Amino acid sequence: MDTNVTTDSLEYGVLTKDLNLWYGKFQALKSVSMSVKKGQITSLIGPSGCGKTTLLRCFNRINERFSYVRTAGEIVILGKNIYDSDVSLIELRKNVGMVFQRPNPLPISVYENVVFGLKVHTPRKQLKKSVLDETVEKSLNEVGLWDDLKDRLKTKATSLQLEQQQKLCIARLLPLKPDIILMDEPCSALDVEGTHAIEELMFTLRNKYTIIIVTHNMSQARRASDECVFMLLGELIEHSRTEELFINPKNPKTAEYIEGRYG
Amino acid sequence: MSSNLTESTLTLPDAIPKRVKRVGRPRWAIIGEQALELLIRISGISAIVFVLAIFFFVFKEALPVLYSHNFSIKEFLFSTQWYPTSVSNVRYGTFALLVGSVTVTLLSMAIAVPFGLGAAIYISEFCGPRQKETLKIIIELLAAIPSVVWGFIGLTVISKLITTITGTAVGVNLLNGSIILALMSVPIIVSIGEDALKAVPDSFREAGMAMGTTRWQLILRVLLPAAKNGLLAAVLLGVGRAVGETMAVLMATGHSVKIPHGVFDSVRTLTANIAAELGEAAAGSPHYRVLFLTGILLFVITFIVNLTADFVIRGIKRK
Ligand SMILES: Nc1ncnc2c1ncn2[C@@H]1O[C@H](COP(=O)(O)OP(=O)(O)OP(=O)(O)O)[C@@H](O)[C@H]1O
Numbered sequence: 001m002d003t004n005v006t007t008d009s010l011e012y013g014v015l016t017k018d019l020n021l022w023y024g025k026f027q028a029l030k031s032v033s034m035s036v037k038k039g040q041i042t043s044l045i046g047p048s049g050c051g052k053t054t055l056l057r058c059f060n061r062i063n064e065r066f067s068y069v070r071t072a073g074e075i076v077i078l079g080k081n082i083y084d085s086d087v088s089l090i091e092l093r094k095n096v097g098m099v100f101q102r103p104n105p106l107p108i109s110v111y112e113n114v115v116f117g118l119k120v121h122t123p124r125k126q127l128k129k130s131v132l133d134e135t136v137e138k139s140l141n142e143v144g145l146w147d148d149l150k151d152r153l154k155t156k157a158t159s160l161q162l163e164q165q166q167k168l169c170i171a172r173l174l175p176l177k178p179d180i181i182l183m184d185e186p187c188s189a190l191d192v193e194g195t196h197a198i199e200e201l202m203f204t205l206r207n208k209y210t211i212i213i214v215t216h217n218m219s220q221a222r223r224a225s226d227e228c229v230f231m232l233l234g235e236l237i238e239h240s241r242t243e244e245l246f247i248n249p250k251n252p253k254t255a256e257y258i259e260g261r262y263g
Numbered sequence: 264m265s266s267n268l269t270e271s272t273l274t275l276p277d278a279i280p281k282r283v284k285r286v287g288r289p290r291w292a293i294i295g296e297q298a299l300e301l302l303i304r305i306s307g308i309s310a311i312v313f314v315l316a317i318f319f320f321v322f323k324e325a326l327p328v329l330y331s332h333n334f335s336i337k338e339f340l341f342s343t344q345w346y347p348t349s350v351s352n353v354r355y356g357t358f359a360l361l362v363g364s365v366t367v368t369l370l371s372m373a374i375a376v377p378f379g380l381g382a383a384i385y386i387s388e389f390c391g392p393r394q395k396e397t398l399k400i401i402i403e404l405l406a407a408i409p410s411v412v413w414g415f416i417g418l419t420v421i422s423k424l425i426t427t428i429t430g431t432a433v434g435v436n437l438l439n440g441s442i443i444l445a446l447m448s449v450p451i452i453v454s455i456g457e458d459a460l461k462a463v464p465d466s467f468r469e470a471g472m473a474m475g476t477t478r479w480q481l482i483l484r485v486l487l488p489a490a491k492n493g494l495l496a497a498v499l500l501g502v503g504r505a506v507g508e509t510m511a512v513l514m515a516t517g518h519s520v521k522i523p524h525g526v527f528d529s530v531r532t533l534t535a536n537i538a539a540e541l542g543e544a545a546a547g548s549p550h551y552r553v554l555f556l557t558g559i560l561l562f563v564i565t566f567i568v569n570l571t572a573d574f575v576i577r578g579i580k581r582k
């Protein structure tokens with residue numbers, strides 16, 4: 001499907017080449033090759049169980065925490081195959097942030113959540129209080145939480161509203177200046193307003209970050225993404241500009257799906 | 264109440280004529296249930312009754328000594344002189360015993376907490392399912408060893424080890440007792456600690472991992488804060504075990520009443536003292552009563568420990 005994989009790979013945030021993944025004996029990804037453009041929002045859609053989450057979790061290699069997961073193929077991020085033996089998982093995950101389906105801020109204060117990444121990745125000596133304070137303000141501002149939370153930085157993050165929690169989960173990625181942000185159905189636990197707010201936030205983050213978002217919600221994919229990838233049973237069926245995919249799908253299976261014939 | 268309900272069902276339509284439908288339940292079932300309820304209530308109340316009875320008995324045995332002319336509460340609490348059977352000058356100072364209990368407990372916790380929590384972390388985060396099962400079984404076995412056997416080990420094995428390694432004259436001492444107590448409390452700390460870590464949602468682990476933590480950072484910065492209540496409970500249960508233990512410390516600590524100046528000094532604990540002397544003290548004698556008073560002192564200590572634990576845990580929760 002992708003013919004110009006060999007073009008300057010730096011133009012792309014993420015490139016996968018012939019990616020296969022097995023959970024034990026079950027093959028969840030089948031020869032997925034795709035190229036995600038830098039600075040754009042790409043959505044992954046497809047029926048339940050088609051492997052969207054699985055694919056997303058390959059990009060920061062967090063799938064590998066289960067010992068029965070086996071992968072084959074290549075994923076090129078920032079010009080480097082992340083499966084190369086000299087790749088540091090820590091550096092990779094610093095560059096590729098992830099937002100989960102259920103908001104999962106850590107059970108520590110709002111402030112500590114935001115500076116968590118910095119504290120993990122910088123030697124303690126280089127961490128000045130003023131820098132941390134500044135980071136917190138900047139990151140919370142960027143996700144639009146600063147005004148709400150500036151007086152509550154010491155409260156436990158897990159006691160916030162879900163929408164705030166999810167925004168906080170995005171905010172905590174920003175101090176590490178990631179290139180790519182992965183979002184796995186970030187709005188599925190939120191109400192309409194929360195969903196709207198997160199989408200707005202995605203728009204403000206676009207260009208600065210390459211965003212890949214998994215969604216079940218077709219209208220969300222349509223509203224909020226530049227490009228759209230349709231998957232079915234572990235295979236990539238179609239990848240094109242969002243308008244194109246929804247108005248003029250090339251593959252009949254895509255057409256069937258967006259007309260709502262699968263679950 | 265049941266009879267009314269059964270009555271009303273007699274007016275059912277003719278479609279189901281012969282069989283009288285019962286909405287109520289048979290009498291025996293109701294009586295049975297009530298009996299069962301009574302039984303449960305009695306067992307619940309009996310706990311209170313037993314506790315009160317024990318209190319009553321202990322206080323009844325202990326309190327008369329407070330009015331005895333050769334007893335002073337100040338001496339009891341703050342004197343290190345424990346000469347309960349002296350003919351010319353009886354003295355009932357338990358301070359050395361108290362210090363003995365406290366030092367043995369603290370030293371044993373200094374050994375047991377790092378090992379216990381370390382083992383809990385290893386079992387919950389590092390090993391595979393097979394190894395996990397094996398380790399848990401072994402730890403349960405450790406918990407099943409009776410305290411007399413531990414005392415025996417202290418008296419023979421550990422004592423010999425201590426004398427050969429360090430060259431001290433006497434192997435039964437503060438260090439020996441603490442090692443034994445540590446070995447006895449580690450299983451509790453491990454199993455409760457492991458439960459606490461297991462209860463940490465996987466989403467926290469993934470959150471940390473996805474932020475690029477190393478395994479070690481994940482433990483320090485994510486798991487320990489998330490599980491701190493449970494881990495604290497694990498430690499406090501270990502303390503409880505150590506404070507209350509009698510037989511093993513009786514055998515392993517050397518049993519001399521003095522304030523220890525180092526880990527190789529022999530000590531005696533409050534519990535060991537009661538166990539050793541109560542049999543010899545004539546019932547109703549001042550000595551006998553003072554031993555009961557020591558029991559009350561012990562009770563007060565454990566009560567304070569538990570209460571603090573409760574407050575600490577609740578304080579953390581409120582935050
Ligand atoms: N940890 C796992 N172990 C074994 N099989 C798994 C695991 N995670 C996912 N699978 C299987 O892999 C397939 C793809 O799952 P995945 O979660 O990627 O689907 P999805 O497209 O994200 O679905 P959904 O829309 O329901 O989130 C499913 O058949 C699923 O059962």
Ligand SMILES: [Mg+2]
Pocket residue numbers: 052053054184214
């Ligand atoms: Mg999913």
